[in-house]
Amino acid sequence: xxxxxxxxxxxIHALTWQEEHAGLYDPIDYMLASGGKRIRPCLCLLSAExxxxxxxxxxxxxxxFEMLHNFTLIHDDIMDKALLRRGKESVYTKWNTNTAILxxxxxxxxxxxxxxxxxxTELLTLISLLTDTAIEICEGQQWxxxxxxxxDVTINQYIxxxxxxxxxxxxxxxxxxxxxxxxxxxxxxxxxDFGIQIGLAFQIRDDMLDVYADVAKFGKxxxxxxxxxxxxxxxxxxxxxxxxxxxxxxxxxxSSFDGTKEEKFIAVKSVYDKYNLKHHAQDRxxxxxxxxxxxxxxxxxDQQHKQPLIDFVNQLIDRxx
Amino acid sequence: xxxxxxxxxxxIHALTWQEEHAGLYDPIDYMLASGGKRIRPCLCLLSAExxxxxxxxxxxxxxxFEMLHNFTLIHDDIMDKALLRRGKESVYTKWNTNTAILxxxxxxxxxxxxxxxxxxTELLTLISLLTDTAIEICEGQQWxxxxxxxxDVTINQYIxxxxxxxxxxxxxxxxxxxxxxxxxxxxxxxxxDFGIQIGLAFQIRDDMLDVYADVAKFGKxxxxxxxxxxxxxxxxxxxxxxxxxxxxxxxxxxSSFDGTKEEKFIAVKSVYDKYNLKHHAQDRxxxxxxxxxxxxxxxxxDQQHKQPLIDFVNQLIDRxx
Numbered sequence: 171x172x173x174x175x176x177x178x179x180x181x182i183h184a185l186t187w188q189e190e191h192a193g194l195y196d197p198i199d200y201m202l203a204s205g206g207k208r209i210r211p212c213l214c215l216l217s218a219e220x221x222x223x224x225x226x227x228x229x230x231x232x233x234x235f236e237m238l239h240n241f242t243l244i245h246d247d248i249m250d251k252a253l254l255r256r257g258k259e260s261v262y263t264k265w266n267t268n269t270a271i272l273x274x275x276x277x278x279x280x281x282x283x284x285x286x287x288x289x290x291t292e293l294l295t296l297i298s299l300l301t302d303t304a305i306e307i308c309e310g311q312q313w314x315x316x317x318x319x320x321x322d323v324t325i326n327q328y329i330x331x332x333x334x335x336x337x338x339x340x341x342x343x344x345x346x347x348x349x350x351x352x353x354x355x356x357x358x359x360x361x362x363d364f365g366i367q368i369g370l371a372f373q374i375r376d377d378m379l380d381v382y383a384d385v386a387k388f389g390k391x392x393x394x395x396x397x398x399x400x401x402x403x404x405x406x407x408x409x410x411x412x413x414x415x416x417x418x419x420x421x422x423x424x425s426s427f428d429g430t431k432e433e434k435f436i437a438v439k440s441v442y443d444k445y446n447l448k449h450h451a452q453d454r455x456x457x458x459x460x461x462x463x464x465x466x467x468x469x470x471x472d473q474q475h476k477q478p479l480i481d482f483v484n485q486l487i488d489r490x491x
Numbered sequence: 492x493x494x495x496x497x498x499x500x501x502x503i504h505a506l507t508w509q510e511e512h513a514g515l516y517d518p519i520d521y522m523l524a525s526g527g528k529r530i531r532p533c534l535c536l537l538s539a540e541x542x543x544x545x546x547x548x549x550x551x552x553x554x555x556f557e558m559l560h561n562f563t564l565i566h567d568d569i570m571d572k573a574l575l576r577r578g579k580e581s582v583y584t585k586w587n588t589n590t591a592i593l594x595x596x597x598x599x600x601x602x603x604x605x606x607x608x609x610x611x612t613e614l615l616t617l618i619s620l621l622t623d624t625a626i627e628i629c630e631g632q633q634w635x636x637x638x639x640x641x642x643d644v645t646i647n648q649y650i651x652x653x654x655x656x657x658x659x660x661x662x663x664x665x666x667x668x669x670x671x672x673x674x675x676x677x678x679x680x681x682x683x684d685f686g687i688q689i690g691l692a693f694q695i696r697d698d699m700l701d702v703y704a705d706v707a708k709f710g711k712x713x714x715x716x717x718x719x720x721x722x723x724x725x726x727x728x729x730x731x732x733x734x735x736x737x738x739x740x741x742x743x744x745x746s747s748f749d750g751t752k753e754e755k756f757i758a759v760k761s762v763y764d765k766y767n768l769k770h771h772a773q774d775r776x777x778x779x780x781x782x783x784x785x786x787x788x789x790x791x792x793d794q795q796h797k798q799p800l801i802d803f804v805n806q807l808i809d810r811x812x
Binding site: 194245272278308312 | 509515570603614636
């Protein structure tokens with residue numbers, strides 16, 4: 171894994187831009203350098219190796235998808251008014267909204283330019299995959315924003331939303347790796363579906379971390395979802411389970427609450443705790459992981475080749491940040 | 492030309508989106524339906540026919556570039572705080588900034604999806620062209636925004652900026668048509684360069700219309716560039732030519748002016764008129780057109796095949812809106 175991480179870092183550091191457009195590319199460098207866990211390119215390279223391909227081949231979609239991911243984060247942070255990203259100022263905070271819009275647009279286009287360096291026969295398949303993924307992520311973000319103004323969002327609608335907003339990107343990275351390794355259509359679909367399940371698990375874990383994480387490790391404000399009345403797996407499940415006074419208290423918190431952000435967080439969390447929502451969420455996370463690993467079992471390659479991917483995903487499950 | 496316009500409209504009307512994401516696609520429909528003059532897809536189809544290709548083949552890049560163009564307008568209007576676009580509310584005014592960001596992103600991705608329908612052998616050439624063009628437009632927009640805060644912009648830097656922001660799109664549309672018609676590399680380059688010159692002429696004409704157009708026909712606020720201290724061919728040339736009191740007055744108008752928008756417009760325009768800037772700009776426009784037509788002459792196809800493109804461009808020169 172260290173080798174793969176290093177390989178990805180090298181390729182990200184090697185990115186160069188036109189100097190006379192520093193105003194456009196500095197925010198891109200800032201965003202890409204702040205890094206995060208490089209989950210998406212790792213998944214792409216691990217998938218390529220799973221199917222007998224090489225990381226040298228898979229690096230093109232891997233970096234392209236990492237760029238696409240960072241583009242979506244730059245724009246999401248504007249839309250969500252997120253001041254912090256990975257423990258640092260978000261691009262729109264450090265620069266301004268206009269710069270964040272434009273640098274994001276540029277990074278999106280640059281992801282295609284990077285992918286176009288790929289020399290394999292299935293470049294068009296990869297371009298289609300990048301395109302479909304970008305559109306689905308936008309559709310997911312739109313639902314996410316719509317949900318903020320709705321009081322009738324069901325758990326299933328929420329799952330549909332996070333599938334688009336989070337899962338399809340992970341799934342596409344895995345599939346892209348499989349494409350570069352010329353995997354069969356069936357295996358491409360299975361590894362894609364594996365990614366969907368893993369993504370749902372990750373997002374619900376993220377929802378949980380917003381309430382239950384250690385702020386120093388998490389690197390963003392705890393309770394941000396609650397402060398902004400975001401629909402999450404926890405909030406929807408809580409509204410579904412809470413009875414009588416508890417339900418009224420939640421509804422009050424998520425609509426006309428007039429105390430401080432901290433008071434609101436404590437009020438909501440006390441209901442979550444009473445209904446054992448941390449446990450509920452963990453059950454749901456586990457069931458998505460189980461489904462994911464059933465899909466991985468069905469992939470007809472030597473079991474031992476699956477181990478690096480399994481180790482990587484297990485390591486992500488255990489993260490508390 | 493009517494036939495070509497109709498052909499383009501048919502393909503734009505035929506665009507369909509997922510109903511459950513109406514919040515995302517309604518602004519896209521609104522933007523594409525409001526239309527404008529369809530200059531870019533027209534250029535693409537006319538170029539294809541110039542080189543003996545078909546409009547049926549060229550429609551894929553034609554519509555893709557029209558989508559790319561509209562994406563850039565949706566985002567530019569946020570950045571420029573433009574309330575009106577084509578005489579109607581801009582997307583960010585009619586909806587809000589977040590919707591405009593996200594619908595713009597989606598439209599950008601959809602332009603690739605549309606282009607991917609193209610069945611010819613040079614699809615990758617077209618995808619590269621779309622990508623390079625998108626990046627250059629962003630680079631142009633970044634310079635345009637930077638220029639607002641600078642007092643040392645030269646005419647040449649301004650021309651470099653509008654080449655990126657305006658010309659490369661027209662040039663790319665013309666080249667894309669040539670690619671679908673399997674034109675030679677030399678001819679592709681010539682028609683591209685023709686587009687660059689035409690684009691420079693269009694933009695300077697736009698700068699002129701901001702001061703001298705009939706508001707009812709122009710469909711956006713007259714004097715917007717002056718109100719926002721935008722660098723234009725006129726303002727830069729004026730700062731270059733104006734002497735003594737005139738120079739001081741301009742500098743005052745473009746920095747600390749504390750009167751109304753209308754007073755500022757009248758003050759600036761009086762200097763423009765004194766130095767005959769309308770005439771100056773017209774000379775520059777004419778010289779770009781001459782250069783453009785010299786390039787068109789060098790394209791080695793039957794002169795009579797060039798006539799529809801020549802007629803179209805001449806019609807655009809004469810537009811007063």
